[in-house]
Amino acid sequence: MAGKRHPMHHQPTDQTIGLGHGSGGAAMQQLIRDELLSVLPGQNPDALEDAAVLDLPPGRIAFTTDSFTVQPLEFPGGNIGHLAVHGTVNDLAMRGARPLYLSVGMIIEEGLPLDTLRRIVASLGEAAHDADVSIVAGDTKVVGRGQADGIFINTSGIGTCGPHAPSVAAARPGDLVLVNGTMGDHGVAVMIAREDLQVTADLRSDTAALYSLVEPMLAAGGEGIHTLRDLTRGGLAAGLNEIASSSGVGISVDSRAIPVRPEVGGVCEILGLSPYAVANEGKLVAMVAPDAADAVLEAMREHPLGADAAIIGEATDARTAERGAGATGLVRVTTAIGTTRVLELPAGELLPRIC
Amino acid sequence: MSIAAHCRELADQIAAADPPPMTIMEVCGTHSHAIGRYGIRQLLPESIRLISGPGCPVCVTADSDLDAIVQIAQQGAIIATFGDMVRVIGPRGSLADARAAGVEVRVMYSPMQSLDLAREYPDREVVLIGVGFETTTPAIAVTVSDAASTGLRNFSVYACHKLVPPALEVLIADPDCRIDALLCPGHVSTIIGANAYEFIPRDHGIPCAIAGFTPLDILLGVNSLVNQIVSGEPRVDNCYPRAVQAEGNPKARAQVESVFAVADVDWRGLGMLPDSGLALRAEYSHLDARTRFDLAPPIEIDRGPCIxxxxxxxxxxxxxxxxxxxxxxxxxxxxxxxxxxxxxxxxxxxxxx
Structure with a gap:
């Protein structure tokens, strides 16, 4: 078949990724050596071995995995490389675990510009370095055009647990609800980039690694921090509904206390979306015992990732939470005019409306 | 004074008027959502019942149109649509189903994006789904006339635009309908003007208030309707004067009239209503997806208990x-x-x- 061209397949050039890069041959070795290993931190003599051999401190470990796909691959405030690191280290941090090691698997669509890959991998390396985590295992596959969307990245992470592991099922009535900053920044920034909306506001993704914030929170609040949840897909609304149903509590929040950047609120208003249902990549919600809440809030505000931290509500007894007509009704929000309504679990794809 | 305090003050005024039992229909879907989102019912006396009307353009799109749109998608056209239409289930499934099966459905924020799409894919047919009331239609009309003047050959529009006043007339003339007052749509009214509702109090004795979409706007509208009912003097009260004028927007209407002609159209729930919608004028018939594609007759759908x-x-x-x-x-x-x-x-x- 040598020399025969499939009409859909472009020959590999030095400008884009081709199927040859995934063949296991020389092109692939060059790609891994020149483009991937050289910019990733934590590489060790085992880098080209079949498996990494790791030293782990004694005690329990936390282990998680996540896959990443986003369009556009690069957006104001970050790219898919940042997300792939932050998403997984944040999942570890939400169990109170210090992230140590990551694996990175990439599925690259034929035709991805090499420069784009370089920027993504550089960001991945930079994000891992900043999060103090080592990338110790990796895999790269190349698939034909149309079989992926530019690049898909999977990362798995290992971290060491501290003495206390917060849980989504551990919130209790009376807990205060804390967030570390403004809601919806990531989702709106990506949407504007994807749809090429003509918005002049400076809207950037909030993508960030949260362990450095979680560490002082745990130091301040200890076992008083019952639950930590990162507010990714589905935003605050999904996070609160998951906590309420897993913990068997009601949750009541006040929209007047929930931080939302005015420009994010404005874009959401135009598109018919709720900033509470839009994704974040550097935000968490904490359910904290009332006697620990002030200390935790103070610790958050002293950290750059928690400068806009706020107490936005409290957990209630689920039996007294008012029921909505159709939704579970466990989470309620007080509106700008002092009335209350159900804060529903977002349904499916976020679609902009007609008028 | 805070917005919350202003709202409470208006709510107190409404309660102080001691309104008799009444049903107010908010015509516009955006009003329905604002009323829910802000919990406005909690501020009103129990004697006031707010019900939703036919003012969501997606909801009133007939099965026959949903069927045709999915057929067009299945024939290989790229569908350019507003997001709300994607998940609506028609007789042949939804556009989301069609997309999962491989057809191309693009969600737009502005209809003009469909022209860019047609230029980007000169070998494909691009079909803009024109859905909406008087508010949305001017932008679709501009898109159509732009496509015509630039000679785009692979672009067409499937128009199912509808008009608010004829639908209101049918609703209030129905002897089964128990609507005491109408909260009229703010955005539609910016185009058609407050005068367009004059026939409602004059011929049917039903009060009208045009309202905007903040909680205060809506409460102002309800307050006006309560006062009109209590005083027995129905009229059209423009409670949204910062956006709506008596004459509306004649320039936008002229743009629409140059592209579209009034026609009988099919509404979900209301059926075929005379002169209640818009169809492309003959000079734009080459851009009409209804004639450009070979469409099978619509099939019926069983929506079970759905009402x-x-x-x-x-x-x-x-x-x-x-x-x-x-x-x-x-x-x-x-x-x-x-x-x-x-x-x-x-x-x-x-x-x-």
């Missing part, structure tokens, strides 16, 4: 539907009122009625 048609006419509440909240939810909607973010069932589900 969206009744809900759209204000004859039933979403919660009256046996499917509401069980078989029909925003995650797996049966009827269009549950699909669109503006639908009355979606509002009732999300915000708890």
């Amino acid at each position: 969206c048609g009744e809900v759209l006419q204000g004859k039933a509440l979403p919660t009256d539907c046996p499917a509401f909240g069980s078989a029909c939810t925003p995650q797996s909607p049966i009827g269009p009122c549950m699909v669109s973010s503006e639908g009355s069932c979606a509002a009732a589900y999300r915000y708890g009625g």
Whole structure:
């Protein structure tokens, strides 16, 4: 078949990724050596071995995995490389675990510009370095055009647990609800980039690694921090509904206390979306015992990732939470005019409306 | 004074008027959602019942049109549409189903994006789904005339635009309808003007108030309707003068009239209504997807217990539907009122009625 061209397949050039890069041959070795290993931190003599051999401190470990796909691959405030690191280290941090090691698997669509890959991998390396985590295992596959969307990245992470592991099922009535900053920044920034909306506001993704914030929170609040949840897909609304149903509590929040950047609120208003249902990549919600809440809030505000931290509500007894007509009704929000309504679990794809 | 305090003050005024039992229909889906989102019913006396009308453009799109749109998609055209239309289930499934099966559906924020799409894919047919009331139509009209003047050959529009006043006339003339007052749509009124509703108090004795979409706007509208009913002097009260003028926007209407002609159109729940919608004028017939594609006759769909048609006419509440909240939810909607973010069932589900 040598020399025969499939009409859909472009020959590999030095400008884009081709199927040859995934063949296991020389092109692939060059790609891994020149483009991937050289910019990733934590590489060790085992880098080209079949498996990494790791030293782990004694005690329990936390282990998680996540896959990443986003369009556009690069957006104001970050790219898919940042997300792939932050998403997984944040999942570890939400169990109170210090992230140590990551694996990175990439599925690259034929035709991805090499420069784009370089920027993504550089960001991945930079994000891992900043999060103090080592990338110790990796895999790269190349698939034909149309079989992926530019690049898909999977990362798995290992971290060491501290003495206390917060849980989504551990919130209790009376807990205060804390967030570390403004809601919806990531989702709106990506949407504007994807749809090429003509918005002049400076809207950037909030993508960030949260362990450095979680560490002082745990130091301040200890076992008083019952639950930590990162507010990714589905935003605050999904996070609160998951906590309420897993913990068997009601949750009541006040929209007047929930931080939302005015420009994010404005874009959401135009598109018919709720900033509470839009994704974040550097935000968490904490359910904290009332006697620990002030200390935790103070610790958050002293950290750059928690400068806009706020107490936005409290957990209630689920039996007294008012029921909505159709939704579970466990989470309620007080509106700008002092009335209350159900804060529903977002349904499916976020679609902009007609008028 | 805070917005909350202003709202309370207006709510106190409304209560102080001691309103008799009354049913107010908010015509516009955006009003339904704002009422739910801000919990406005909690501020009103129990004697005031707010019901949703036929003002969600997705919800009133007839099955025959949904069927044709999916057929066009299945014939290989790229469909350019507003997001709300994607998940509405028609006789041949939804556009989301068609997309999962491989057809191309692009969600737009502005209809002009469909022209860019047609230029980007000169070898493909690009079909713009024109849905909406008087507010949306001018932008579609501009898009169509732009396509015509630039000679785009691979672009067409499937228009199912509808007009608000004829639908209101049918609703209030129906002897089964028990609407005491109308909260008229703010955005539509910026185009058609306050004068367009004059026939309603004059010929039918029903008060009208045009309102904007903040909680205060809506309460101002309700307050006006209560005062009109208590005083027995129905009229058209423009409570949204910062956006709406008596004459509306003649320039936008002229743009629409140059591209579209008034026609009989099919409404979900209301059926075929004379002179209640818009069709492309003959000089734009080459851009009409209805004639450009070979469409099979529409097939019927069994929506089981769904009563969206009744809900759209204000004859039933979403919660009256046996499917509401069980078989029909925003995650797996049966009827269009549950699909669109503006639908009355979606509002009732999300915000708890």
